[in-house]
Structure formats: C-alpha cells, structure tokens
Amino acid sequence: DVKVTQSSRYLVKRTGEKVFLECVQDMDHENMFWYRQDPGLGLRLIYFSYDVKMKEKGDIPEGYSVSREKKERFSLILESASTNQTSMYLCASSSTSDTGELFFGEGSRLTVL
Amino acid sequence: QKEVEQDPGPLSVPEGAIVSLNCTYSNSAFQYFMWYRQYSRKGPELLMYTYSSGNKEDGRFTAQVDKSSKYISLFIRDSQPSDSATYLCAMSYYNTDKLIFGTGTRLQVFP
Numbered sequence: 715d716v717k718v719t720q721s722s723r724y725l726v727k728r729t730g731e732k733v734f735l736e737c738v739q740d741m742d743h744e745n746m747f748w749y750r751q752d753p754g755l756g757l758r759l760i761y762f763s764y765d766v767k768m769k770e771k772g773d774i775p776e777g778y779s780v781s782r783e784k785k786e787r788f789s790l791i792l793e794s795a796s797t798n799q800t801s802m803y804l805c806a807s808s809s810t811s812d813t814g815e816l817f818f819g820e821g822s823r824l825t826v827l
Numbered sequence: 828q829k830e831v832e833q834d835p836g837p838l839s840v841p842e843g844a845i846v847s848l849n850c851t852y853s854n855s856a857f858q859y860f861m862w863y864r865q866y867s868r869k870g871p872e873l874l875m876y877t878y879s880s881g882n883k884e885d886g887r888f889t890a891q892v893d894k895s896s897k898y899i900s901l902f903i904r905d906s907q908p909s910d911s912a913t914y915l916c917a918m919s920y921y922n923t924d925k926l927i928f929g930t931g932t933r934l935q936v937f938p
Contacts, residue, residue, distance in 0.1 A: 718870070742867060747925070754835065756930035757871075757915065772925070804870055814859055814919060818870030 716739070716743055720819035729786065733792040735822050745808045746788035748772075748780060750794050750801040757804065764810070772813030795826045814818050828879060830854055833916055833929030842938050844901040850916035850929045853897065857918040857927075860892050862901045865913045865931065874914070908935045 730750075739746065747762040749772075750790040759772030771779050777799060781789045782819040792799055802823050806816040833850045840846055848862075858879055863871035866937040876891040877883045877899075883890045899918075903910055916929040 755928060756833075759925060762925060806870075813876055814921075814926070815861070815873045815876065816863075816917075817869075818872065820867070820870045823861040 718805055718807055718817050720803075721821045722822050723820065725824045727795050727824065729796060729826060731795050731826075733795050733824065733826075735790040735792075735803055735805075735824070737788045737790070737819055738786050739788075739805075739807040740819070741809070742773060742809065743807035743817070744785070744786065744810045745773040746782065747806040748778075748788065748790045749804045749806065749822070750758065750774070751804055752801050760790065760803075762804070792824075794798075795824075798827050800826045801825060828853055829917065830927050831918060835930055837933040837935055839935045840906055842906060842908060843864050843938055844906050844915065844936070846906050846910070846934060846936075848901040848903075848914050848934070850899050850917075850918075851897055852899070852918060852927075854920075855888045855894065855897060856920050858921070859919045860890070861917045861926065862888075862890055862897050863915040863917060863928075865915060867912075869883055871915055906934075908936050908938055911935045 748760040749757045763782045779791045805819040862875040864874045865871040887904045891900040913931040915931040917926040
C-alpha cells in the first residue's frame with residue numbers, strides 16, 4: 715500500500731514560532747505536494763516539487779517555504795507562524811508515469827495561538 | 828469566478844437513497860477528472876478517475892463527465908452510512924499537471 719506519513723497530527727504553536735511539518739512517502743514517487751485545507755475554501759496548493767532539491771510555488775506560497783533534500787521527504791516550513799496559518803495541512807505524492815492520482819497523508823492540524 | 832464550483836452541502840439522505848454529487852468548471856481544457864472521498868480527520872483518497880468524457884462505473888459508484896456542459900457528477904447507488912464523508916471533485920489539464928480541487932460536498936447518510 716502507498717503510504718504517505720505526516721509526522722505530527724496535531725500541533726499547537728505560538729505566533730512567531732518556526733514550525734516544521736514533515737512528510738515521508740514510501741512509493742518512490744517523483745512528485746510531492748503541500749496543501750492547506752480550510753472550511754469553504756477547499757484544498758489550496760502551497761508548494762510542490764517534481765524532483766529532489768526542486769520546488770515550485772503553488773497558489774498560496776506566502777509565509778511558507780519547503781525543503782526536499784531526499785526523494786521520499788518533503789518538509790513544509792513556517793518561518794514565523796501567524797494565526798491565519800491555523801489550518802489543516804495535507805501532504806500528497808504522485809508518480810509522473812501514472813494517472814496523476816494524488817496519495818494523501820492523514821493531515822497535520824496546526825493551531826497558532 | 829472559481830475554476831471549479833462545488834456545492835458544499837451538507838447533503839443528508841436516508842440509507843438506500845441514490846445520491847448525486849456535482850461539480851461545474853469553467854475551463855474547457857480540463858481532461859482528467861477525479862473524485863476523492865475524505866472521511867473526518869483523514870486525508871482524501873481517490874474514489875473514481877475519468878479521462879475526457881463519458882461514464883465510468885465501479886460497484887455502487889458511477890462517475891459521469893459532460894464536457895459540452897462542463898459538468899461532472901458522481902452517483903452513489905444504495906447509499907450506506909459508511910458513505911458519510913466529504914466528496915471532492917478534482918481536475919487537471921494533463922495527467923502530470925497539478926490538480927484543481929472543488930471545495931467539497933459533505934454527505935451524511937442516516938440509517
């Protein structure tokens with residue numbers, strides 16, 4: 715089974731803290747994605763990566779950065795967390811040679827106080 | 828105007844009902860259409876995948892694409908309480924392209 719693992723399911727941070735969200739996939743997928751999901755707004759793409767050390771901005775990259783040092787791992791970084799970054803964060807991966815299906819992790823619910 | 832529009836619901840139906848979930852889209856270049864199901868506090872999982880127009884059936888689920896109307900549907904026959912979830916439509920131009928998601932429709936099937 716494809717597995718996308720997000721290390722933290724629930725986090726509570728304070729405004730201004732640096733936050734790391736880690737994601738690991740075990741299917742040797744080339745592509746990895748970070749989304750945030752908010753009620754009424756659906757899934758919005760933050761960043762994605764088609765290869766190691768490569769990154770592309772999605773629709774809402776402001777306030778976020780990413781790191782992909784290894785193929786299986788894609789990290790989302792909030793340099794200085796703000797209350798409007800309270801959200802559910804979803805990591806996903808896909809294979810370039812397949813249908814484009816995204817395999818999602820279970821999500822990380824971040825609350826910024 | 829959003830590229831993909833989806834009624835958020837909630838949609839509440841009795842067990843055994845036929846459910847129809849829909850999305851409209853604005854860009855006629857979309858070719859790949861997907862439906863994802865998301866249970867509470869879980870990540871979305873792919874339910875149905877369709878390329879271009881037509882119907883696709885898988886058990887109790889049927890996905891329909893009408894490109895002339897820019898309208899896609901997911902039908903659930905003999906709905907079960909275990910079908911209670913949020914259903915997200917998604918589409919893309921190419922199979923290697925990023926997906927554009929609808930906001931999701933919350934479905935509740937009561938016994």
